[in-house]
Amino acid sequence: MAGVKDVARRAGVSVATVSRVLNDSARVTAETRARVLAAVAELGYRPNAVARSLRTDTTRTIGLVIGDILNPFFTELARAVEDEARGAGYSVVIGNADERADRQDHYVRTLLEQRVDGLLLCPTAEVTPLVRDVVRDGGPLAFLDRTLPGLDVPTVRADGTAAIGALVAHLAALGHRRIAFVSGPALLSTGRERTAAFTAALRACGLPARPEYVQAGDFQAASGRAGAARLLDLPEPPEAIFAGDNLMALGALDEIRARGLAIPGDVALASYDDVPWFTHLDPPITAIGQPVQELGRRAVRALLDRIDGRPVEPVVLDARLVVRRSCGEPAEQGSDETEGRLPR
Template structure:
């Protein structure tokens, strides 16, 4: 990878002049500016703004870039990060990527310009050059909730495979055999992992994997509703719909109610991700709860350790199944007491 010295050598100028050109200083003649920019283009040089910004005096500030601020999971996660950071004497500046790589990079650059000490990033599906630069430069960066293939970055995330397996076993115990899943985007690690875990759980519990029962959503309510509509229109609709996140579960719930169907008598519904007010639905919604508070706390501590120059490993926490009544209740057995 070409460096600033290579650009200076090719353009026949000093490193300081290259820096002035790249920073759009007026103290450079136009012919010199043209030579430097031509050298930059020829060498494919990309200024490492990441290194320049993070190698400064500590500001006791960290940046957090999340996927979607309207998603209750990310809202709670941001609060957990802020609470832990404040406890440790840090402030948090938050950016909402809205699941778009360009917005993610906009906030990365903005936060670096504000001289944050390090970044917590819930990465979008695309590996952008800016993020790759941060990783290559070994700068204080921790991924939160998601991973990116091929990038060695300390990550704090939840593993829901065991909870999904437990959910499928629970549904089978209730007598359900036709189980459908609405997944998140396959480009996101969370979308891939939850789908793979669901398919594996079906096999482990001796249930059929039907392609028409696997719907691809985008972690948004509209996709949950559209996917639920397609599933319910099948000649043999599923007995239970499992949504890959809380917003898609709400979209599926809207579609079920719009059709006048009863939960769980006509179709069961479960969600990956729990919400406090799921308990207030009628019936309350079965869900897989992520350890959101612990994710926030551990990610902040991991990042601060990286800022201090310590080696940091990835952290994987376990999600857990919360059984409620939206998929049915076990049959009453004589002699058993109330649940």
């Protein structure tokens, strides 16, 4: 495997110059930078932080790269990871990918260069060369919440299939027949899984899966509002809207209220991901809650097992339906919510 000295020899520069180019220093001319990068490409050189095992040096730190720090789900997940890691004597360094592959890779590279002992990654949709290299090099790595196709990496995630089925059955029991979904991006494993579960749940309840009732979003509030607007503009608008995450539910809520519509009188609303502020709305929002604390705990344990060289099996936890009043009748006499149970 080529080293930094090989790159320096090929480019006709010093090792220090190669280091400055790889660290994007301004103290290098454009011609020299181009020559060094050409040598890197020709030799297939990868910086030692990527090529070497993450376990060469022990720092008692783990890295966590999450999808979107503004999403309450990821914020709570990061807190759960930090709490569990601290209890095991580790510190956590967090990077926010903002759902972008380039930012994800920036933080992965930075964390590796800082010699973290292991890495937890909530991957973006794209299998980047850097992530593929990290997997190939066999350093302690685990995926959290999401998977990537073709990569054999231990993953800790929640399965919402049964909970989505329970939600659609709940909506059907309340008399809703036109049920729509604002989905997450199809490139993300969570987006694909939730859309497939929603379609299967409609079939199980004998309801039609109308293509116009599935609007693509991107797990951001603006796409939730835009998706809800398209649904409500249909000649036959849905009676219920299910948003694929909490931020898109917020966007859908904004659109419904902007039109002067009542929840659930004019349109029912439900969300994947439960967040604390759902209980403070009027009416409180029916949601599918993920076991966020347990996801964080299990992810840290899985990563520490990998750091110690122990075998790690995939972890799949169940999400649950939390019935509140945003879809119709109260969840339960005298109560704002019923976890995992349908109203009698």
